[in-house]
Amino acid sequence: MRRRDTNTLDLFRDLTPKPVVPRFGDDDVKAWTPARRLSRAIAKTLDECGRSREEIAEALSEHLGERVSKGMLDAYASPEKPHAISALRLAGLVMITGDARALNTLLSGVDLIVVEARYEALLKRERARELKERLAREEQAADAEWKARR
Numbered sequence: 001m002r003r004r005d006t007n008t009l010d011l012f013r014d015l016t017p018k019p020v021v022p023r024f025g026d027d028d029v030k031a032w033t034p035a036r037r038l039s040r041a042i043a044k045t046l047d048e049c050g051r052s053r054e055e056i057a058e059a060l061s062e063h064l065g066e067r068v069s070k071g072m073l074d075a076y077a078s079p080e081k082p083h084a085i086s087a088l089r090l091a092g093l094v095m096i097t098g099d100a101r102a103l104n105t106l107l108s109g110v111d112l113i114v115v116e117a118r119y120e121a122l123l124k125r126e127r128a129r130e131l132k133e134r135l136a137r138e139e140q141a142a143d144a145e146w147k148a149r150r
Contacts, residue, residue: 063096090102
């Protein structure tokens with residue numbers, strides 16, 4: 001049995017890869033309704049992005065070409081207020097903060113996810129492989145059927 005080398009550093013010991021699909025933990029956005037889950041996700045995004053809500057509101061206003069106030073962001077982030085964020089504003093918030101977790105929270109109920117565009121080619125490749133495998137199985141089944149009928 002080989003002894004473990006204790007003199008060499010393990011470069012990957014503390015490596016935690018960034019998730020491919022950014023999501024909040026279930027406890028972070030726990031709520032009774034999808035609207036409240038989204039509000040909690042927005043609040044968490046705003047709290048963790050490192051910018052003040054005033055700065056985010058200003059950047060969002062500039063990006064959208066319409067006024068978005070800190071009060072509006074506060075309302076979107078409050079599960080107690082009946083204000084739902086529009087799709088354009090949510091997309092703008094994702095762009096301004098660089099955090100797609102709120103969008104994935106919204107999409108969790110419809111079995112969809114948001115991934116970075118750079119992964120699209122890999123997804124296309126995997127879909128092509130699946131189609132190729134399915135066609136190969138169909139071809140084998142047809143061959144077997146042909147041989148059985150001869």
